[in-house]
Amino acid sequence: MEREVGTVICTSSGPSAFEFDFVVTNTSLSVPVRTGQFVEVSTEEGKLIAQVTEIMKTNRYFMHAEAVREYERGGKPLTTIFPVDKWEYIIAKAKPLAISINGQLERVTFPPSPGEKVRLASQDTLANFLGLDIENGIELGTVRYHNIPARLNLTRLLQKHVAILAISGAGKSYLASVLTEELLLRSPAKGRVAVVIVDVHGEYVSLAEKVESSGYVDFSDRVSVFKTSFFQIAVPQISERMFGEFQPQISPIQIRELGRVLKNLKRKMYETGIPYSLQDVIREIEQDEKMNIRTKEALLGWLYDLEETGLFGPVESPNLDKIVKPGHAAIIDLSEIISLRKKQILVSYVARRLFDLRKQEKIPPFVLILEEAHQFCPEARRELAISKSIIETIAREGRKFFASLCLISQRPVKLSTTVLSQCNTHIILRITNPYDLKHIGESSEGIDRTVLDVITTLNVGEALIVGEAVNFPLFIKIRKRRSKEPKHALNLEDAAKKFEKQYT
Amino acid sequence: MFDLQRQMRNVVKDLVKIEEHKDLFSKILRSIKTKADFSSLPKVGRLDLLEDKLAYNVTPTNLRGLCVAGIDGGVLNRSLQCADLIITRAVAAIFRYESEEGPNVDYFPDKFPEPKIIINITPLNKINSEINANLERLKTELEVAIKVQDEYSVDAILLNGSLIPQITDKPHVSTSLLIKKYEQILDLYIKLYEKSIETNTILAGVIEDSRSTRFIQILNRLLPHLIYRYSELKNLLNFDYRQVLKLMRDSDFLFRFLDVGERTLVFSYSEKPQEHLILRDLEEKGWTKPINVFYLKTVEFDIPIRIEFLTFRDNPINLANRLASIIYPLSSYHSEYATPSVIIEADARARLLESDLEIIYDSLVHAVGFLPSLLKLRRDRRPF
Ligand SMILES: Nc1ncnc2c1ncn2[C@@H]1O[C@H](COP(=O)(O)OP(=O)(O)O)[C@@H](O)[C@H]1O
Numbered sequence: 001m002e003r004e005v006g007t008v009i010c011t012s013s014g015p016s017a018f019e020f021d022f023v024v025t026n027t028s029l030s031v032p033v034r035t036g037q038f039v040e041v042s043t044e045e046g047k048l049i050a051q052v053t054e055i056m057k058t059n060r061y062f063m064h065a066e067a068v069r070e071y072e073r074g075g076k077p078l079t080t081i082f083p084v085d086k087w088e089y090i091i092a093k094a095k096p097l098a099i100s101i102n103g104q105l106e107r108v109t110f111p112p113s114p115g116e117k118v119r120l121a122s123q124d125t126l127a128n129f130l131g132l133d134i135e136n137g138i139e140l141g142t143v144r145y146h147n148i149p150a151r152l153n154l155t156r157l158l159q160k161h162v163a164i165l166a167i168s169g170a171g172k173s174y175l176a177s178v179l180t181e182e183l184l185l186r187s188p189a190k191g192r193v194a195v196v197i198v199d200v201h202g203e204y205v206s207l208a209e210k211v212e213s214s215g216y217v218d219f220s221d222r223v224s225v226f227k228t229s230f231f232q233i234a235v236p237q238i239s240e241r242m243f244g245e246f247q248p249q250i251s252p253i254q255i256r257e258l259g260r261v262l263k264n265l266k267r268k269m270y271e272t273g274i275p276y277s278l279q280d281v282i283r284e285i286e287q288d289e290k291m292n293i294r295t296k297e298a299l300l301g302w303l304y305d306l307e308e309t310g311l312f313g314p315v316e317s318p319n320l321d322k323i324v325k326p327g328h329a330a331i332i333d334l335s336e337i338i339s340l341r342k343k344q345i346l347v348s349y350v351a352r353r354l355f356d357l358r359k360q361e362k363i364p365p366f367v368l369i370l371e372e373a374h375q376f377c378p379e380a381r382r383e384l385a386i387s388k389s390i391i392e393t394i395a396r397e398g399r400k401f402f403a404s405l406c407l408i409s410q411r412p413v414k415l416s417t418t419v420l421s422q423c424n425t426h427i428i429l430r431i432t433n434p435y436d437l438k439h440i441g442e443s444s445e446g447i448d449r450t451v452l453d454v455i456t457t458l459n460v461g462e463a464l465i466v467g468e469a470v471n472f473p474l475f476i477k478i479r480k481r482r483s484k485e486p487k488h489a490l491n492l493e494d495a496a497k498k499f500e501k502q503y504t
Numbered sequence: 505m506f507d508l509q510r511q512m513r514n515v516v517k518d519l520v521k522i523e524e525h526k527d528l529f530s531k532i533l534r535s536i537k538t539k540a541d542f543s544s545l546p547k548v549g550r551l552d553l554l555e556d557k558l559a560y561n562v563t564p565t566n567l568r569g570l571c572v573a574g575i576d577g578g579v580l581n582r583s584l585q586c587a588d589l590i591i592t593r594a595v596a597a598i599f600r601y602e603s604e605e606g607p608n609v610d611y612f613p614d615k616f617p618e619p620k621i622i623i624n625i626t627p628l629n630k631i632n633s634e635i636n637a638n639l640e641r642l643k644t645e646l647e648v649a650i651k652v653q654d655e656y657s658v659d660a661i662l663l664n665g666s667l668i669p670q671i672t673d674k675p676h677v678s679t680s681l682l683i684k685k686y687e688q689i690l691d692l693y694i695k696l697y698e699k700s701i702e703t704n705t706i707l708a709g710v711i712e713d714s715r716s717t718r719f720i721q722i723l724n725r726l727l728p729h730l731i732y733r734y735s736e737l738k739n740l741l742n743f744d745y746r747q748v749l750k751l752m753r754d755s756d757f758l759f760r761f762l763d764v765g766e767r768t769l770v771f772s773y774s775e776k777p778q779e780h781l782i783l784r785d786l787e788e789k790g791w792t793k794p795i796n797v798f799y800l801k802t803v804e805f806d807i808p809i810r811i812e813f814l815t816f817r818d819n820p821i822n823l824a825n826r827l828a829s830i831i832y833p834l835s836s837y838h839s840e841y842a843t844p845s846v847i848i849e850a851d852a853r854a855r856l857l858e859s860d861l862e863i864i865y866d867s868l869v870h871a872v873g874f875l876p877s878l879l880k881l882r883r884d885r886r887p888f
């Protein structure tokens with residue numbers, strides 16, 4: 001049984017089925033109980049689970065401001081006159097959440113009795129209440145203020161997509177790395193998925209580095225990094241509609257004409273066995289005699305423009321159906337690309353290919369971790385949004401095929417609401433922007449005012465999980481990474497020193 | 505229509521006039537406060553006075569190294585249909601002054617002692633029921649005061665209240681139950697005195713709101729002699745000072761008369777102990793050592809506290825001076841509140857709440873089931 005923390009007391013308003021107070025048991029601990037902690041009490045109905053909502057200290061010696069002032073008038077604190085410390089009581093308020101009757105959770109309809117002992121919730125109680133999967137779950141950290149692993153059930157967490165939301169620097173990428181580690185550490189017996197990370201800033205590449213120093217797990221055998229300079233989009237894989245997405249101004253007539261050209265090329269490819277490139281498409285259009293000259297010019301213009309990105313080639317590199325493997329992570333490192341459009345084209349291609357491959361069951365169930373998701377799937381209609389439609393498609397339909405998204409964003413307001421609402425689990429780290437907060441309050445289930453207030457005060461390494469993965473909003477302390485963190489960027493002082501050394 | 509305004513004006517007028525006279529009287533007496541010396545007055549008229557002047561200065565002692573216990577008790581009494589339910593408890597708060605940081609405090613028997621539950625099934629009228637409850641409180645208090653001396657070595661014990669039973673504690677009619685209890689209390693007091701002598705502990709009772717007129721009576725007795733010796737007092741003859749004296753209690757007068765850090769002379773508990781109802785009872789039980797009294801003003805805006813102390817071995821004046829020099833610092837922290845800190849603390853620990861009584865009553869009824877004797881009085885269980 002867990003540590004006793006207090007005894008239920010009577011007040012003018014309780015104990016009731018909605019709230020009760022308990023006087024906190026004296027211990028040598030400086031903080032014997034905390035707001036947000038889960039506690040349990042026996043009642044006639046069964047085991048009641050409650051959450052501490054408020055902690056108050058009282059001390060009769062400090063109840064009368066005037067008297068305190070008067071006694072301290074001589075400049076000496078009250079403690080030199082009275083045994084003030086011996087009068088301090090801690091009273092905690094708790095909100096009943098559920099009754100557990102033989103492991104079955106029920107609504108609380110009956111209050112605990114005054115005098116009942118209040119204990120910290122045990123691991124079993126809490127796992128049952130929160131819906132944790134202690135045996136096989138994904139361990140993102142520990143339940144805040146409890147020494148209990150926050151292991152989330154894989155299906156509940158991923159099948160209906162996850163969003164990780166927080167201001168920058170709050171630890172989103174760190175958490176995504178922890179999530180990745182967990183997925184990579186799973187044994188085949190527990191069921192393994194593949195991970196694909198769209199790494200906008202090159203933050204994840206260190207996962208693939210070999211580590212010799214002890215204290216870290218070496219993931220290098222399970223992680224591959226793909227730099228964009230070697231990345232090639234296979235032109236034969238691109239339909240006229242996809243071209244239309246890459247070049248949103250393309251007209252329907254132009255698309256139709258392009259389709260005709262692609263059909264020809266495909267036929268030839270089947271005959272010769274040689275895949276065609278973007279140059280082949282361009283040449284085919286130039287030589288096409290049926291095509292209206294205006295259409296021809298426009299299409300050529302679009303295609304030259306795409307050709308200049310250097311992303312296109314006759315064959316796919318790397319081969320997406322080869323690199324997506326259970327228990328493996330493929331990191332697509334976009335850090336060298338500056339153009340948002342190029343990044344979107346790539347993401348759009350990768351996402352669509354993964355989804356198609358998955359539908360054909362050519363690749364295992366996967367999670368696509370997408371950093372800066374608001375850039376790839378923006379809410380605003382006027383923004384460049386080449387990759388938006390495929391991401392929205394996966395968000396809507398992915399769960400049927402076990403194609404999951406893990407979207408990471410520091411501006412939830414700017415993220416497509418369609419997508420955000422399809423992410424049934426939200427992991428929220430520190431957020432301070434009031435617009436983002438409001439947005440989250442509206443789009444995440446089970447978040448009330450008090451929870452919102454806590455979000456603004458979260459520290460690095462602390463997160464709130466709401467939605468599908470848990471039965472109840474859950475604050476966790478994120479666990480430490482097992483892999484080596486990316487080498488820290490220089491701080492300003494060092495960068496300045498380095499500059500001076502170089503040039504003086 | 506009521507004319508409260510008019511009534512009020514009259515009341516205020518009377519009050520103001522009386523206050524003026526009291527002020528005047530006190531002012532005149534203040535002028536001879538340290539001067540008047542009655543050592544030359546006939547001894548027979550002042551056998552009960554242990555000193556020759558009205559007031560003395562007190563030097564506060566440094567508490568460092570001292571150990572002082574404050575003792576107080578709490579009691580609650582509920583009359584039921586055919587029984588009285590009493591709960592009571594007492595605490596000693598033991599302040600040990602070891603450092604500048606403040607006292608180290610221990611409690612005896614406990615930080616929050618378990619209340620003693622007493623059910624009395626002898627039918628008592630309302631007054632006797634109150635006496636009974638009070639005797640129960642005294643009993644627990646005295647037991648604590650005696651036992652604490654076995655557990656701790658304290659320099660002084662301050663009881664919250666008198667050092668002997670009050671007249672009101674003495675049962676009027678011979679309800680055998682109460683008489684027996686009263687006798688027990690007397691025995692306990694004597695046991696406490698003896699214990700304190702044995703352990704060489706200063707024993708004192710501190711009375712916050714004394715209604716005594718003992719000091720006024722002393723004045724009443726001395727003034728006719730003093731008026732002719734001290735010209736300052738001549739002005740007393742300009743008004744009916746005896747009338748004013750009749751309207752005053754000790755605390756009333758001494759509040760105006762004493763300055764902070766002054767005590768009155770030491771005098772015996774009673775002018776005629778042989779006639780004093782309680783002292784006589786004590787004497788019958790064989791107790792003859794004196795109990796002496798003085799008043800001490802410790803703060804500006806509160807009335808002086810009355811201190812009764814057991815005199816033994818030591819010269820009573822030395823004892824009084826030591827006691828005053830301990831109580832003075834303990835009682836001087838708050839300019840409007842003169843109760844010694846040790847007693848404030850003991851009081852807070854001993855105090856019982858109606859809700860405590862309610863809980864005990866409920867569990868009693870729960871345990872024994874419904875008994876007509878335990879039915880609450882009708883006035884305590886009105887449906888509306
Ligand atoms: N759970 C954690 N424990 C320890 N350090 C963390 C944790 N989460 C984040 N950090 C540190 O905080 C900094 C910012 O984290 P990062 O994941 O890059 O934030 P974000 O992706 O939200 O901008 C990094 O230096 C990282 O090491």
Ligand SMILES: [Mg+2]
Pocket residue numbers: 169172173174203
């Ligand atoms: Mg980041």
